[in-house]
Amino acid sequence: MMPRQVTVGVDGSLVAVRALDRAADEAALRGAALNIVYAVPDMEVAGPVLATAVLRARRRRPGLTVTALAVPGSPVRALAHHSRNAELTVVGTRGLGALGALIAGSVSRRLAARTRGPLLVVRGAQGAPDGEVLFWPGGGTDADGAAFAFAEAERRGARLCVLRAEDPWYAKARRRAAVPGDGACRSPRGERPLSGAHDASPTGRGSSPRGRPVRELLEATRGAVVVVVGAQYRGCRPGSVARALLRHAHCPVVLVPGDAA
Numbered sequence: 001m002m003p004r005q006v007t008v009g010v011d012g013s014l015v016a017v018r019a020l021d022r023a024a025d026e027a028a029l030r031g032a033a034l035n036i037v038y039a040v041p042d043m044e045v046a047g048p049v050l051a052t053a054v055l056r057a058r059r060r061r062p063g064l065t066v067t068a069l070a071v072p073g074s075p076v077r078a079l080a081h082h083s084r085n086a087e088l089t090v091v092g093t094r095g096l097g098a099l100g101a102l103i104a105g106s107v108s109r110r111l112a113a114r115t116r117g118p119l120l121v122v123r124g125a126q127g128a129p130d131g132e133v134l135f136w137p138g139g140g141t142d143a144d145g146a147a148f149a150f151a152e153a154e155r156r157g158a159r160l161c162v163l164r165a166e167d168p169w170y171a172k173a174r175r176r177a178a179v180p181g182d183g184a185c186r187s188p189r190g191e192r193p194l195s196g197a198h199d200a201s202p203t204g205r206g207s208s209p210r211g212r213p214v215r216e217l218l219e220a221t222r223g224a225v226v227v228v229v230g231a232q233y234r235g236c237r238p239g240s241v242a243r244a245l246l247r248h249a250h251c252p253v254v255l256v257p258g259d260a261a
Contacts, residue, residue: 003065004032007086009079011038012049017056019092019122022252024057024064026088026120029155033065035086039078046070080114088254090120093246112242112255118148119255120226121246128251132159134220134227136241145230145256152254158225163217214244221249228254 008023010016020036027034036053040046050068057066071078083089091111112119133156135149146162153160221227227249229242245253 004030005035005086006030006032006088006090007035007037007079007082008090009037009039009075009092010049010053011075013092015092015122019090020053020057021060022120022122023088023090024061024066026090028061028064030087032087033067034061035082036066036068037071037078037082038068039071039073039075041072043070043072076111076114079111080116083115083117083119086117088118088120089115090122092122112257115255115257117257119257121253121255123249123252128223128225130158131223131225131251132161134161134163134224135230136163136217136227136245137230145228148254148256149228152226152228156225161220161224163220214241217241218244218248218250221245221251224251226252226254228256230256 006023006027008020010020023036024034026032034057036050036057038046038050038053047070050070054066054068057064071082079089079091133149133153135146137145149160149162152158227245229245242253242255246255
């Protein structure tokens with residue numbers, strides 16, 4: 001059996017350091033090992049960055065099992081490959097190196113579409129430590145995203161707030177996640193409907209949805225520790241609501257891949 005692990009991409013930037021800190025916390029929370037990946041064109045320059053990253057992770061979380069490796073080539077290919085054995089892959093936003101460009105444009109969408117498991121994107125803020133877990137379903141059969149959100153809330157002892165839960169798959173996902181009705185994760189009593197909110201553009205080619213629903217969704221992220229998005233990828237990109245959250249959320253965002261719509 002493969003050991004449980006959390007994978008994080010680093011590139012030496014300040015934003016990557018924030019991602020590293022969050023990844024170390026996530027690994028400790030899950031009882032998993034931390035795998036640090038640095039994708040570089042020149043392998044000789046990777047040593048100091050990786051050594052510093054390992055030292056920082058071990059100081060932040062003493063006792064954490066940490067491994068590190070340099071991988072030649074693109075960050076997307078490297079992280080997509082190493083996400084296969086990870087229960088969570090973590091990246092930062094808007095760093096200075098090649099990895100930092102991940103969330104700035106098409107590279108981020110390529111990584112999101114290619115990772116085999118949940119992808120946590122650490123934005124500028126770390127999220128409210130005692131905040132609730134938000135869940136935005138990506139489509140009508142998003143049991144994987146719902147199960148992850150339930151488990152995340154239970155793991156943190158946090159309240160779960162489902163931002164849209166009118167579909168029949170919701171009850172099945174709740175049973176699958178084995179969340180007690182009166183436990184730390186409260187749902188469907190934790191639902192917060194957003195008037196008219198939806199994942200616009202069935203083809204995935206439109207712009208991010210606009211207007212009050214999305215503003216409410218983004219505002220809800222201010223007091224959250226994390227927002228989980230059921231990311232049903234269309235072609236090579238997440239849906240429009242997921243893209244809006246990646247650009248503007250006030251807390252980290254987890255994309256949980258599901259079947260293409």
